[in-house]
Amino acid sequence: EDQVTQSPEALRLQEGESSSLNCSYTVSGLRGLFWYRQDPGKGPEFLFTLYSAGEEKEKERLKATLTKKESFLHITAPKPEDSATYLCAVVNSNYQLIWGAGTKLIIKP
Amino acid sequence: DTAVSQTPKYLVTQMGNDKSIKCEQNLGHDTMYWYKQDSKKFLKIMFSYNNKELIINETVPNRFSPKSPDKAHLNLHINSLELGDSAVYFCASSQGAGGELFFGEGSRLTVL
DSSP, rough: OEEEEEEEEEEEEEEOOOEEEEEEEOSOOOOOOEEEEOOOOOEEEEEEEEEETTTTTEEEEEEEEEEESSEEEEOSOGGGGGGGEEEEEEEEETTTTTEEOOOOEEOOO | OOSSEEOEEEEETTTTTOOEEEEEEESSOOOEEEEOTTTTOOEEHHHHHHHEEEEEEEEEETEEEEEEEEEEEEEEEEEOOOGGGOEEHHHESSSSTTTTTTEEEOOOOOOO
């Protein structure tokens, strides 16, 4: 069965303390891996798409990378406004979108 | 100008009542979705429509009935509400069946 597992469930960092979130997946025929950010009381907001192992995407303090079994969302020198829940999802060979449970990131000033 | 808008944002109702949530997108997308997000924040697909045609219908009770009058609108009607229906319901849209979805702000349903 296709599935997406995100770890850790929650991560508390001090402002400026870099770290990474993990998204591991088992899927039949990966068509794409997607990262989203969700703020409290809001809908998820699309961040990145990765299609193949070795691909990297960057946006401000965020960098997403992809291997054949997992993706990392690296956060460099985070600020309090980076606090949110980060969701990972994959599209399989049947074009089904499978979601992870998310990592709640808290950045303390 | 809001890309995906859904109303109402909050619904509080009694068990057994019927309620509707409306969704509209102005992005010109051909695919729209309803998702349910439970208290643990897990997103679960309920329905997906492509150009007004139902293409995904997960194991959702038939008390839930989606309707798409045109490709810019996807409404959700819920009959005989139960306590377990309490959740946040998100509407989303995309161009095609990829994973780049645009979400509305959610409708928080509380069933008492």
